[in-house]
Amino acid sequence: MDAHxxxxxxxxxxxxxxxxxxxxxxxxCFYSEKLGLEPVDERPGGLLYRCGDSEFALFQSAGASPGTFTQMGWQVDDIEAVVSELGRRGVVFETVDLPGLRTQNGIADIEGNYPSKGARGERGAWFRDSEGNMLGIGQPVT
Known part of the structure; x- marks a missing residue:
């Protein structure tokens, strides 16, 4: 029997x-000053954060993230306002210029979405944290 x-x-x-x-x-400092997030718990070598009903942790590691793909993302209601405020705080957004995916003012319009989400597309933006982790912000387009 397999896990599936x-x-x-x-x-x-x-x-x-x-x-x-x-x-x-x-x-x-980056998560506090740039993103306005404070850990809800900590242990030696780790910080735990909560956003809505999800959580993520930062852990002390000798290894570095390649930052070549999105490792975590947030879904927001107004991506333009969030990107603007984060930019004001010093967050630098990625520029993407690929066939079918191009950012304009830090935000890309993405065609298609998962049918279970009830949207026809998504708007997305990406940035790296202080450790090189690639993070994303998304807003469903209904």
Missing amino acids: DSGLLAGARSAATRLPAQDLGRAR
């Missing part, structure tokens, strides 16, 4: 993201 057949993880209480940080103090 048995639904081992389908009944899990939640799923969470873990992001590496070579310098946990520097990461804590």
Whole structure:
């Protein structure tokens, strides 16, 4: 019996993201000063954050993130306002210029979305945290 057949993880209480940080103090400052997030809990070598009903953790790591793909994202109601405010706080957004995916003022219009989300597309923006982790912001287009 494989995990898919048995639904081992389908009944899990939640799923969470873990992001590496070579310098946990520097990461804590970035998440606080740039993103306005404070940890809800901490342990030696780790910081736990909550946003809505999800959580993510930063953990002390000697390894570095490649930052070549989105590792975590937030869904927001007004991506233009969020991108504008984060930019004001010093967050630098990625410029993307690929066939079918191009950012304009830091935001890309993405055709298609998961049918279960009830949207026809999404608007997205990406940036790296102080540790090189690629983070995304998305807003469904209905």
